[in-house]
Amino acid sequence: MTAGFPVRRHRIAHALQCVALASTLAFSAAASAEDAVVRDARGRDVTIGHPTRIVSIGGAVTEILYALGADDRIVAVDTTSLYPPKAMADKPNVGYMRQLSAEGVLGLNPQLVLAIAGSGPKETIDVIDAAKIPLIMVPDTFTEAGMVEKIRLVAKVAGVEAHGECLANAVAGDLAALRELRAKVKTPPRVMFVMSFLDGRTMVAGQKTAANEIIKLAGGVNVADSFDGYKIMSDEAIAAAKPDTVLSMERGKDTLQADTVFASPAFALTPAAKTRNLVAMDGLYLLGFGPRTAAAARDLAVKLDPALTADAASFKPASLAVNCRQ
Incomplete structure (x- = not known):
């Protein structure tokens, strides 16, 4: 056994203890509301209620939440959440998306962790899962369809699907206009x-x-x-x-x-x-x-x-x- 293992085990135990009450309250609140089921990037079906305390991990995720008017539910962001600028200025920061601390995230008593695929490390994700806090990994597909679906998923999670359709339609229109512009390229640089x-x-x-x-x-x-x-x-x-x-x-x-x-x-x-x-x-x-x-x-x-x-x-x-x- 390495010397670092007991330290990690202690931190994991402490993280779970410090959020035990919050986890219970979040579960109770979700159970009392009309639940929604979302399939995330890990292929898991995640049941959520109406979260009002969201930790947003990933610049695109945070940007979408702000664009949909759900920023009042964000209790913290990560260091890649640079737009809009007020996200970084107004919200607590939990660090870089690939170097998250379980205690840093769970200590905020979130009702939902909404993270772009690739967030981690795995040990932190495992602790959040074990704490029974809903964790949704948002697919990060670098395609036109992927951008639109990302917006719709975040909107569904935030319970603002009509707002999501508004933004998805705007983005789809932009992508169509971009295709027309791209068609005018004679020799691809x-x-x-x-x-x-x-x-x-x-x-x-x-x-x-x-x-x-x-x-x-x-x-x-x-x-x-x-x-x-x-x-x-x-x-x-x-x-x-x-x-x-x-x-x-x-x-x-x-x-x-x-x-x-x-x-x-x-x-x-x-x-x-x-x-x-x-x-x-x-x-x-x-x-x-x-x-x-x-x-x-x-x-x-x-x-x-x-x-x-x-x-x-x-x-x-x-x-x-x-x-x-x-």
């Missing part, structure tokens, strides 16, 4: 998404990633198409891929700079270096696959292909203007 660039090691996005799908939605082609997920790519492979544009996330003072990227042997001879074409966008906006994703894809499309500027100007995403809170 070749794009490489760089997740990290440090000490000569470049991590890029392959297939089955949010980055890959947003590139496609914007009318581009991901040149790192020989693998799935995020991987370190050699200088030779990067040069051979010949990206027209390097795409990355904004990270404040740590945002990638064109001078740094295009001075490296990996990128110096690429078409992107000749035009110094590096695009950095807000991470949640670009990769969150929430209500604003069609708008993000429109903005990216113009950055990848300026010839689309006039057509994109007439595309006014409804998701940015519609009021589905009432």
Whole structure:
């Protein structure tokens, strides 16, 4: 037995004890109301009542709850919940979605934990399950249909299904307009998404990633198409891929700079270096696959292909203007 095991066991026991009463109250409240059954990303049927204390994990989940007018029920968010900005400013923070503490979550006496798929770690999820607090993992599918279904699921859980249809219809309309814009692309730009660039090691996005799908939605082609997920790519492979544009996330003072990227042997001879074409966008906006994703894809499309500027100007995403809170 490792020395760390007794400590973990103690923490688990303490977490369960500190929420025993809250769990009982939440169960009683749910049992006295009209129950709803939701199938989540784990393939489980989760029974919920009318939760008024929700811990929201995942930027897209929090964004949807706010868009549906259910933000008054949120008792805490995670560090990826950056939009709207007041979510991070007004709500307690339970930490990064993949490094959650059971005590931090359960100590808030939630009636529901609504978390994007991939949240964890597993030990924390197991403790929350054992505490009998309803936990719903929201599917994080990087498709047009996945975005709409994500909205409908969150709306059902929050008991505001009419609001959810309002937002889902707005997003579906935006995606239809985006398809029309994408159809005007004559030569799909070749794009490489760089997740990290440090000490000569470049991590890029392959297939089955949010980055890959947003590139496609914007009318581009991901040149790192020989693998799935995020991987370190050699200088030779990067040069051979010949990206027209390097795409990355904004990270404040740590945002990638064109001078740094295009001075490296990996990128110096690429078409992107000749035009110094590096695009950095807000991470949640670009990769969150929430209500604003069609708008993000429109903005990216113009950055990848300026010839689309006039057509994109007439595309006014409804998701940015519609009021589905009432």
